[in-house]
Amino acid sequence: MGSIPITRSRFPASPRDRPLTNSTPDAFATAVLDWFDHHGRKDLPWQNPATPYRVWVSEVMLQQTQVAVVIPYFERFTSRFGSIPELADAPLDAVLALWSGLGYYARARNLHRAAGLIRDQHDGDFPTRFDQVASLPGIGRSTAGAILSLACGQCHPILDGNVKRVLSRRFGVADWPGRSDVLARLWQLAADCTPQARTGAYNQAMMDLGATLCTRRNPDCQRCPIGDDCIARAERRQHQIPASRPRRDQPERETLMLVLRNAVGDILLERRPPVGIWGGLWSLPELPTGEDPADWCRRRFGIAPSGLEMLPTRRHAFSHFSLQIRVASARFGSTPASIADRDDQRWLGPEAIEAHGLPAPVRDIILSLATDAHQIGGEST
Secondary structure: OOOOOOOOOOOOOOOOOOOOOOOOHHHHHHHHHHHHHHHOOOOOHHHOOOOHHHHHHHHHHHOOOOHHHHHHHHHHHHHHOOOHHHHHHOOHHHHHHHHOOOOOOHHHHHHHHHHHHHHHHOOOOOOOOHHHHHOOOOOOHHHHHHHHHHHHOOOOOOOOHHHHHHHHHHHOOOOOOOOHHHHHHHHHHHHHHOOOOOHHHHHHHHHHHHHHOOOOOOOOHHHOOOHHHOHHHHOOOOOOOOOOOOOOOOOEEEEEEEEEEOOOOOEEEEEOOOOOOOOOOEEOOEEOOOOOHHHHHHHHHOOOOEEEEEEEEEEEEOOOOEEEEEEEEEEOOOOOHHHOOEOOEEEEOHHHHHOOOOOHHHHHHHHHHOEOOEOOOOOOO
């Protein structure tokens, strides 16, 4: 897999059939770069210094997440794991703990796995060949192009969500970008527009345009450097282009989580399977639908808990379904021998919980149950 060749084809004609001030790829890139020089973001944490490792971490964190949310996570993460070998050598639990609350945890698992591959196959140095970068876990075509252009000065187009929106509106590509033919069209436009010189600055500018001016709602077309030539603006369709993903009824699921405490107040956590929702994170035991918590404990641990209490139901939204979480709280007078610590099951106190990656709703449940004498610290997100 290699980079897309940069073609310099003519832009499609405007439906309004009028001269365009940015009617060539060179003029388009010049307008975008001029805007970036005066208004672009140049003080983001991963830009100073913009090493391949730091840009890589930021690009993975920024997938489906806004810059303002990412910044504190990025700073904590790179402070703890300052290099690829440090990340590769760290236990996955430590990586997931610093990712807790950021969501889409497969990104963290892929980041950790890719760091190990770079350590083992590239002596810990981030590769600089496009095909090598794009083959790493969690890195696709756009992310590879972003890393190599922003950190290494190479010429590669990118197509993240912000860039898709800018190009779709400017060139009137109205359909949903998730369709394969629409995506192919946008990639061709991205390749046509990307300049050979200052590619990193141009790519950053396109992301900044989408994040700050060409936003999903209420785009600031008056300040946009390509607004005079924007087909969506000319047709007054900024809020219709690009089309949204076709609506589907979002299913609802339900689970019952059990907060089990032993005599000293430690909470029982279990590691989830490595793939799937919250893969590899530590979570509260989940009971089958309709199961009585006391009966479940007797059957699984050979002892019934005391002080069983049902707590308020919580709701957590995923991208493709909504989860209703019922919560039960109970206590064991002594720790049953059948639930001693093991690789996938642990009794954890406050400090130990801090060092483990927990899903945000699970962390919130534990925080809500913390007593003055036994606080569970940490930030709830």
